[in-house]
Amino acid sequence: MITILDENFSQLNQFMTEKSFSKVFILVDENTHEYCLPLLLGNLETDIAFEILEIEAGEEMKNIQTANQLWEILTEMQADRKALIINLGGGVITDMGGFVASTYKRGIQFINIPTTLLSMCDASIGGKTGIDLMHYKNMVGTFSFPEQIYVYPRFLDTLPAKEVKSGFAEMLKHGLIADKKHWEDLIQLQHLDPVGIEPFIPQSMEIKQEVVNADFHEKNVRKTLNFGHTIGHAIESLCLQSENPILHGEAVALGMICESHLSYLEGLISKEDSGLIIENIQKYFCFVDLTDFKDKDIFSLLLNDKKNSDAKINFSLLSGIGSCVFDHQCSTENIQKSIDFYKKLSEF
Numbered sequence: 370m371i372t373i374l375d376e377n378f379s380q381l382n383q384f385m386t387e388k389s390f391s392k393v394f395i396l397v398d399e400n401t402h403e404y405c406l407p408l409l410l411g412n413l414e415t416d417i418a419f420e421i422l423e424i425e426a427g428e429e430m431k432n433i434q435t436a437n438q439l440w441e442i443l444t445e446m447q448a449d450r451k452a453l454i455i456n457l458g459g460g461v462i463t464d465m466g467g468f469v470a471s472t473y474k475r476g477i478q479f480i481n482i483p484t485t486l487l488s489m490c491d492a493s494i495g496g497k498t499g500i501d502l503m504h505y506k507n508m509v510g511t512f513s514f515p516e517q518i519y520v521y522p523r524f525l526d527t528l529p530a531k532e533v534k535s536g537f538a539e540m541l542k543h544g545l546i547a548d549k550k551h552w553e554d555l556i557q558l559q560h561l562d563p564v565g566i567e568p569f570i571p572q573s574m575e576i577k578q579e580v581v582n583a584d585f586h587e588k589n590v591r592k593t594l595n596f597g598h599t600i601g602h603a604i605e606s607l608c609l610q611s612e613n614p615i616l617h618g619e620a621v622a623l624g625m626i627c628e629s630h631l632s633y634l635e636g637l638i639s640k641e642d643s644g645l646i647i648e649n650i651q652k653y654f655c656f657v658d659l660t661d662f663k664d665k666d667i668f669s670l671l672l673n674d675k676k677n678s679d680a681k682i683n684f685s686l687l688s689g690i691g692s693c694v695f696d697h698q699c700s701t702e703n704i705q706k707s708i709d710f711y712k713k714l715s716e717f
């Protein structure tokens with residue numbers, strides 16, 4: 370259940386009163402500790418003892434070592450099955466905290482309080498939890514719903530501009546796969562500041578929630594939420610191993626450019642529509658330099674994508690602005706062309 374918090378966080382306080390948790394663990398990273406935790410603690414009314422668990426910020430922390438440390442701390446602090454984890458942060462915190470909670474003692478309860486645009490509109494919703502493995506994205510994880518998701522848009526006031534942009538990429542994705550009007554509303558925005566984007570957050574959350582409700586375990590339509598992620602995740606993984614890591618949303622923006630062009634090459638959308646989509650994504654996102662990456666390394670990552678079956682790469686591609694098909698297998702030639710297309714575009 371997603372709730373927009375009032376300024377006293379009264380819905381959260383009511384939830385805490387109604388449930389009898391033995392102990393509360395608030396998971397933060399160094400930035401959400403500084404910028405978001407004071408607001409949460411200033412409003413939280415509970416007699417239950419709580420502990421703060423802090424990890425360093427960044428995707429590099431979303432791994433088994435961090436999960437292990439958190440499991441150990443929970444054990445040392447004698448967290449029992451009636452303990453609650455509150456994930457206060459961006460997608461790294463909600464993915465990681467959800468994973469730790471859903472596996473510790475075979476599962477304890479957790480709630481998500483997203484503090485980035487990306488986690489409000491996407492990562493905190495839908496119950497995909499997980500960690501990266503050897504730079505492969507989200508390779509180990511669970512499907513586990515949080516007890517509650519509490520959204521407080523004012524957390525965005527301290528979010529750096531490039532993180533706002535990163536979240537905006539997933540919002541654009543929601544419009545492209547499911548709601549043309551949402552896409553058209555978003556591309557009217559000239560400046561990506563939280564105040565301008567805020568009115569569109571509920572619609573983006575709703576699109577994500579609806580798709581998840583239709584197919585929680587990603588057997589079919591949920592795969593559309595992965596549009597832009599097949600090539601996007603491959604490049605994100607390569608960048609994570611380089612000296613120039615990129616943000617998840619930046620990778621998704623790149624992936625959506627390649628996969629929109631691929632949708633056209635595969636005869637699913639018109640040249641005009643793919644051109645329009647790419648032109649608009651380009652308005653907001655800088656190009657990522659791919660010159661250092663070998664095509665064979667990109668393909669090797671594509672071959673490990675979670676949507677694949679029978680050693681075939683399954684793409685989620687656009688069949689129009691606002692509609693998406695899944696399990697679409699493309700020719701190797703067209704996949705290569707879509708990557709070359711991006712490289713060429715970035716030369717101009």
Ligand SMILES: NC(=O)c1ccc[n+]([C@@H]2O[C@H](COP(=O)([O-])OP(=O)(O)OC[C@H]3O[C@@H](n4cnc5c(N)ncnc54)[C@H](O)[C@@H]3O)[C@@H](O)[C@H]2O)c1
Binds near residue numbers: 496498
């Ligand atoms: N589970 C899902 O469905 C899902 C969906 C999309 C993305 N993801 C995952 O989410 C992750 C990306 O999430 P993200 O973009 O939120 O990254 P993030 O969690 O790393 O947060 C981005 C940065 O912003 C900082 N920050 C967070 N809130 C802040 C605030 N209010 N003020 C100031 N700084 C703040 C963080 O410390 C961090 O440095 C990736 O690992 C991605 O794979 C998961």
Ligand SMILES: O=C(O)C(=O)C[C@@H](O)[C@H](O)[C@H](O)COP(=O)(O)O
Binds near residue numbers: 491495506591598675
């Ligand atoms: O919720 C989903 O389903 C998504 O695919 C949302 C994506 O934006 C998100 O990045 C997700 O973590 C990707 O999942 P993965 O299974 O491709 O790792």
Ligand SMILES: [Zn+2]
Binds near residue numbers: 491539598617621
């Ligand atoms: Zn994503």
